[in-house]
Every structure is written in structure tokens, then in C-alpha cells.
Amino acid sequence: MRIAVLSDIHGNLVALEEVLDALQPYDAVWQLGDIVGYGPQPDEVVARLASEKALGVRGNHDAAALGELDLDAFNDDARTAVEWTASRILPATRAWLAGLPQRREEGQFTLVHGSPRDPTWEYIFSLGIARLNFAAYSTRYCLVGHTHVPLVVRLDRARLEPMLPDDGDTLVLDDRRAIINPGSVGQPRDGDPRASAMVVDTEQNVVEWRRVEYSIGDVQSQMRDARLPPRLIARLQAGL
Numbered sequence: 629m630r631i632a633v634l635s636d637i638h639g640n641l642v643a644l645e646e647v648l649d650a651l652q653p654y655d656a657v658w659q660l661g662d663i664v665g666y667g668p669q670p671d672e673v674v675a676r677l678a679s680e681k682a683l684g685v686r687g688n689h690d691a692a693a694l695g696e697l698d699l700d701a702f703n704d705d706a707r708t709a710v711e712w713t714a715s716r717i718l719p720a721t722r723a724w725l726a727g728l729p730q731r732r733e734e735g736q737f738t739l740v741h742g743s744p745r746d747p748t749w750e751y752i753f754s755l756g757i758a759r760l761n762f763a764a765y766s767t768r769y770c771l772v773g774h775t776h777v778p779l780v781v782r783l784d785r786a787r788l789e790p791m792l793p794d795d796g797d798t799l800v801l802d803d804r805r806a807i808i809n810p811g812s813v814g815q816p817r818d819g820d821p822r823a824s825a826m827v828v829d830t831e832q833n834v835v836e837w838r839r840v841e842y843s844i845g846d847v848q849s850q851m852r853d854a855r856l857p858p859r860l861i862a863r864l865q866a867g868l
């Protein structure tokens with residue numbers, strides 16, 4: 629089975645459509661949360677994922693848009709975007725988001741947004757944090773998002789091996805445990821503004837990362853029309 633793994637789409641339908649095109653052919657779509665927030669098309673993104681029968685989990689922005697998180701935990705721009713999203717999304721979007729768990733297991737994979745220790749908030753940015761999280765899930769692999777940066781941390785006996793995957797890079801899935809991040813579809817933050825995602829092939833046992841160009845200008849003009857914060861509009865171009 630070929631699975632398109634997406635995270636942090638953040639209401640960016642233009643990027644999502646390009647990524648789904650680029651990752652063809654696939655048999656399933658998994659998503660790792662933060663479907664909404666920041667971007668201008670939350671309803672359309674949720675409808676598209678629903679049409680793909682995407683399996684996945686909720687992120688902090690999804691929970692906040694449902695009114696389930698204290699907005700004081702967000703910075704000003706993020707909070708403005710959450711409030712805009714919450715005030716706008718359709719009941720069907722709300723219901724679909726509300727049905728997402730914080731964590732799910734699919735075969736050898738655990739899916740969470742932030743980390744298995746703290747699916748809502750923890751960022752796996754460092755080897756120290758990664759090490760603590762290997763004890764917090766029981767499958768072989770853990771798929772995470774939240775940082776908007778593609779990353780692998782593999783556990784080789786007691787040693788941690790990090791890898792920062794770029795476009796076309798692959799990881800062979802063997803019996804070593806690994807925490808794996810596809811990067812962000814809708815708002816990459818590693819300095820490369822192209823959308824980031826990956827395909828997991830469970831027959832070949834390989835993961836491949838892909839970077840996909842999309843029309844950033846189209847999304848920015850929609851964000852301007854929606855009066856979303858200027859800093860959020862500018863950062864798409866920088867990929868930061």
C-alpha cells in the first residue's frame with residue numbers, strides 16, 4: 629500500500645491539491661493534524677480530506693478552532709487566525725474535526741500531531757526530546773508533525789540518528805524504531821517554501837519525501853482578502 633502522509637495543511641487548499649497530484653498514485657491518505665488555522669480555505673481543505681477518506685488526528689489549531697483550547701497559548705497572529713477560522717467554518721467542518729482523535733495506531737505506525745507524550749503541544753525538535761518520546765509509544769514507527777520541518781530520528785540500539793530529509797530523499801523502514809515527520813503542506817518552516825509531504829510504501833518498506841511547488845501568490849491574495857495577519861501572509865514566501 630502507498631500512503632500519502634500529510635501534516636500541517638493549515639487551510640491551504642492550493643498547496644494540498646498540488647501535493648495530492650504530485651504524490652499519485654496512492655491508496656490512502658493519512659494526516660497528522662493542524663488541518664485548519666493560518667490559511668484561507670479551512671472548509672475546502674476538510675471537504676477535500678473527507679473526499680479522500682483521510683485517516684488521522686487533530687492538532688492544536690484544530691482543537692482551538694473547536695473552542696477546546698485556551699487561546700492564550702497562541703501568539704497574536706496565530707490567535708487571530710484561529711478566531712477567524714472558528715468564526716467561519718461550517719457545521720460539517722466542525723463535526724469532521726471534532727471526530728478526530730489525538731492519537732491513532734495503524735499497523736506499525738502511531739500517528740500524533742506533536743509527540744506521543746503530548747500530542748497537542750510538544751515539539752520534537754531535539755534529540756533529547758525525541759529520546760524521551762520513544763518510551764511513549766509502542767509501535768515501531770511514530771509519525772509526527774507540528775514543527776513544520778521534515779525530520780527523522782532513528783533509534784539504533786541506544787544511539788539516536790537524526791536525518792533532515794530533502795526532496796527525493798528516502799528512508800528504508802527496517803526493524804529500528806523511528807520518529808518520522810513529513811514536514812508541512814500548508815506552511816513550511818525550514819526555509820524552503822515548497823509544500824512538504826511524504827509517501828510511505830508498506831510493501832517496499834520505504835518512505836520518500838517530496839517538495840512540491842504551488843502558487844503561493846494565489847494563497848496570499850486570498851489571505852489578503854480575508855484580512856488575515858500580514859506576517860502570516862509574508863511567511864509563506866520565505867518558508868519560515
Ligand code: ZN
Nearest residue numbers: 636662687774
Ligand atoms: Zn501547525
